[in-house]
Amino acid sequence: MKKKPILSFLDVWNMSFGFLGIQFGFALQGGFMSRIFQTLGASPEEIPGLWLAAPVAGLVVQPIIGYMSDRTWSSRFGRRKPYFLIGSLFASITLIYMPHSSYLWVAAGSLLVLDASINISMEPFRALVADKLDDSQRSYGFMVQTLIIGVGTWIASQLPWFLNQMGVSNTAEESTIPPNVKVAFAIGGVIFLLSILYTVLTTKEYPPENLEAFEKHKKETAGFSKGISAIISDIRSMPVTMRKLGLIQFFSWFAFFTMWSMSTPALSEHVFQAPKPDAAMFKMSIQEELAVYQVKDRLYNDAADQIGSSMGIYGLSSMIFALIFTLITRKISINRKMVHMVSLILGGIGFFYMYYANDYKNLNVSFTLIGIAWGSILSLPYAMLSSSIEAEKMGIFMGIFNMFIVIPQIVASIGGINFFSEILFGEKAIGPMLLAGTCLTISGLCNLIITNKKAIKD
Numbered sequence: 279m280k281k282k283p284i285l286s287f288l289d290v291w292n293m294s295f296g297f298l299g300i301q302f303g304f305a306l307q308g309g310f311m312s313r314i315f316q317t318l319g320a321s322p323e324e325i326p327g328l329w330l331a332a333p334v335a336g337l338v339v340q341p342i343i344g345y346m347s348d349r350t351w352s353s354r355f356g357r358r359k360p361y362f363l364i365g366s367l368f369a370s371i372t373l374i375y376m377p378h379s380s381y382l383w384v385a386a387g388s389l390l391v392l393d394a395s396i397n398i399s400m401e402p403f404r405a406l407v408a409d410k411l412d413d414s415q416r417s418y419g420f421m422v423q424t425l426i427i428g429v430g431t432w433i434a435s436q437l438p439w440f441l442n443q444m445g446v447s448n449t450a451e452e453s454t455i456p457p458n459v460k461v462a463f464a465i466g467g468v469i470f471l472l473s474i475l476y477t478v479l480t481t482k483e484y485p486p487e488n489l490e491a492f493e494k495h496k497k498e499t500a501g502f503s504k505g506i507s508a509i510i511s512d513i514r515s516m517p518v519t520m521r522k523l524g525l526i527q528f529f530s531w532f533a534f535f536t537m538w539s540m541s542t543p544a545l546s547e548h549v550f551q552a553p554k555p556d557a558a559m560f561k562m563s564i565q566e567e568l569a570v571y572q573v574k575d576r577l578y579n580d581a582a583d584q585i586g587s588s589m590g591i592y593g594l595s596s597m598i599f600a601l602i603f604t605l606i607t608r609k610i611s612i613n614r615k616m617v618h619m620v621s622l623i624l625g626g627i628g629f630f631y632m633y634y635a636n637d638y639k640n641l642n643v644s645f646t647l648i649g650i651a652w653g654s655i656l657s658l659p660y661a662m663l664s665s666s667i668e669a670e671k672m673g674i675f676m677g678i679f680n681m682f683i684v685i686p687q688i689v690a691s692i693g694g695i696n697f698f699s700e701i702l703f704g705e706k707a708i709g710p711m712l713l714a715g716t717c718l719t720i721s722g723l724c725n726l727i728i729t730n731k732k733a734i735k736d
Contacts, residue, residue, distance in 0.1 A: 290565035299473035301430030309537035322543035331390035344677020356483035358402035365398030366474035373467035408426030420657035424600035431593020437462035475592035524682035532686035533714040540710035547707040595649025622722030626650020629715030662733040
């Protein structure tokens with residue numbers, strides 16, 4: 279395979295900048311979707327199931343988009359860029375609309391559309407790094423992506439809290455999303471589209487190495503049935519290293535899905551003693567009970583704002599992690615396996631520390647450790663994978679690999695969180711966070727089964 283040119287930091291930054299918008303979408307979804315569900319009447323036990331639409335969308339979309347982008351080439355529009363743009367348009371519209379949902383089923387349906395749209399944009403970004411960067415720059419490229427993701431996570435997570443400090447209310451009538459959340463999602467929608475446009479306009483893609491062979495193969499495998507058969511065949515023939523990384527990803531993403539879906543109900547009760555009040559328990563026609571409800575609801579909304587703000591710390595922490603490793607991987611090789619293992623275990627410790635947290639300062643310590651794991655999850659598994667698969671199948675294998683992200687989320691949402699949390703930790707509100715810590719620690723230890731030297735060494 280022909281050696282690719284070494285790209286400058288600016289080139290790598292430009293091709294990865296669209297991830298700022300993608301992460302705005304994910305951070306707003308992860309930090310505030312459960313709050314929207316609770317505001318519209320969902321109980322904590324119902325929340326994981328309401329999140330089911332998101333990973334199901336990813337399971338369907340990712341391998342299909344990966345397969346399609348592998349077969350796409352246009353001298354004008356490129357290979358991966360058309361998918362960035364299409365996904366960003368739908369995601370931006372959904373982000374703006376979602377917090378205006380009046381019914382629980384509308385919010386859940388919006389989550390389905392949002393996650394599908396984000397996945398249409400996100401999956402080709404992973405393949406783009408492998409397309410454009412030589413193997414010697416892969417870890418560096420994924421670390422730059424992680425740096426941008428960290429910036430997006432931190433800023434987006436602060437938005438509702440910041441807007442409230444600027445005077446935008448964080449309370450509303452019963453079953454109505456607060457104004458600060460609505461404005462934050464609207465800002466996220468605009469930034470999503472603009473950041474993707476920046477990458478599209480500043481990045482030039484390479485054509486397939488052998489364009490004639492590419493077009494010939496495309497014609498020979500044209501058709502829906504052949505496409506499905508090819509995807510199934512690639513799933514069956516995935517490399518051994520990819521299967522091992524898939525096990526690591528399973529436990530990692532089970533942990534983070536648990537955090538996204540359950541951190542607000544778990545931490546508002548355990549840390550701030552301010553669970554979402556059940557309107558059915560109050561007689562709203564009686565002034566005194568209405569006043570009590572409003573006080574409790576305000577305490578919950580204040581706690582939810584603070585939790586969202588604290589969650590942003592993991593984005594900041596992952597950004598610092600990525601910045602350090604961006605500088606390191608420009609000059610020296612790292613042992614990807616060992617770095618990933620230690621990072622995941624530190625994240626597990628962060629989740630366990632939540633049990634002892636009694637204010638936002640302790641939560642910030644927890645999320646700082648979790649951010650180290652997050653920074654590693656977003657970069658090192660992809661760097662290890664891209665060194666282990668064929669360049670011409672980069673898109674489809676990245677799409678298939680992302681199935682190891684969505685399958686654990688599906689397992690978690692259909693009862694895995696509630697079942698294992700109750701089995702291991704009883705009915706404590708903090709139980710799901712302790713479950714997340716357990717899964718992340720197991721994920722870290724699973725790195726010991728990676729033996730492919732090309733994947734391990736940068």
